[in-house]
Amino acid sequence: MKTIMTIRKSINKARSKFYNKVTSYTFMKYSALFVLIGYILLLIVGVIVAALLDPDGYTIWDNWISDLGSLNHTPTPFLYDIACIIAGSMTLPLTFYMENLLAPLPYYDKNLLNKQHYSRLRFRLSSFGFLFSIIGNFGYIGVGIFSADRNYQSLSILGEGPHNIMSYLAFGGFTFGAFFMGWLIVLYKTKIPKILGIYGILGPLITAILNLIYSTPLLEWFLLFSILLWIIPLSLFVLYKPGLIPR
Template sequence: MSIRQSINKARAKFYKIVTNFNIVKHCAFIVMIGYVLLLIIGVVVAAIFDPDGYTIWSNWISDLGSLNHTPVPFLYDIACIIAGSMTIPLTFYMENLLAPFHKRTQSTGEHFSRLRFRLSSYAFLFSIIGNFGYIGVGIFSADRDFENLSVLGQGPHGIMSYLAFGGFTLGAFFMGWLIVLYNTKIPKFLGIYGILGPLTVAIINLIDSTPLLEWLLLFSILVWIIPLSLILFMKEEFRPIE
């Protein structure tokens, strides 16, 4: 077997695993329960032990990963790594479910839409960037924001934060357009929210960033991902076409 064949075989095996319905479902529930629970615990602990008192309107999310604000910064680090890694299967699953592959459109007699293909590709690309960006936030926490790795004045933590929030926001934006413009069987109102919700909060953050606005951006992304996951798992027709 050639190197190329080995790579293609490994890639196909990986793709089959990450688009498996049960794996995607379990990973999504780990995020909805594990990540959210760790986040809440982290905030409560920080609120109790932070010398200045931790609140979501006066402290950045990243403060949860700093010993200056909490005795257990690793909780937020773990939460970020869980959220980033466990949403990777959802990203692949949505692309597999909604992208208008030639093979699929030919078998069903549907018209192959280049716009739909581009929207699904952009949604996939930016969602993957968000996935790995959030993993990076957990690895390069506020306490591990190494100055020698800074780029354009931003340490690795800041860079990963931009990638995470920007990736998830633009992923929701393009996926939202895909839902609104095409018959995906996902409610149109969720698509409209995907287009406007996270992006609006992100733009306001860029204009005048505050801790509360950063938290609102996180909440706006969760309000996109969690309902999308629940809708996906509640309807049988959202299983991928083999």
């Protein structure tokens, strides 16, 4: 029994150490920078290759984003697959870090001699933002794993292949993650510009609704751009704005 307790204690300690490591500012910073450079570069190169070598000609107004992961449109579908996996996995530290930044657990401030705490609404907005962002993270990883060429119908659910399901999870997750996190930024003091919070509430959601109504390749690209216009400025503010950088 004592041995089991010792093992359990060691596992919990290792898990806590790992969590603190991957959610630290330093780890989050390098992960975010890797995404900002690696993902965008792979996406741009993938589009250029497809535009030059697709027999039918690849354009963002005629082709779906997922066509970048199909041999029918590009000789290098792996570029987009890798980009999706990188973006989904390497933004996980940012997701965890944002939860801790925007609504940290209550703590005792020795300088103020009182317990710091936040409202229930703030925690709920943070929790919903975190949950949907995590869904978006894993959904985007899934898009890279189950590309357009690996949209196995044997794994279909309600008539939708795994690629389509993962796309819904990725776009839906990031859209609602921005929505709830945007409300938190607007309603509370976070040192993040409220104009960015307003955009997080409206930008991706409006584009997603238009995409659901009209469903065109160009609108799908606009949805991706609207999400990037949320994530990139948010990342840069968290990484470089004085007051948000831990000392």
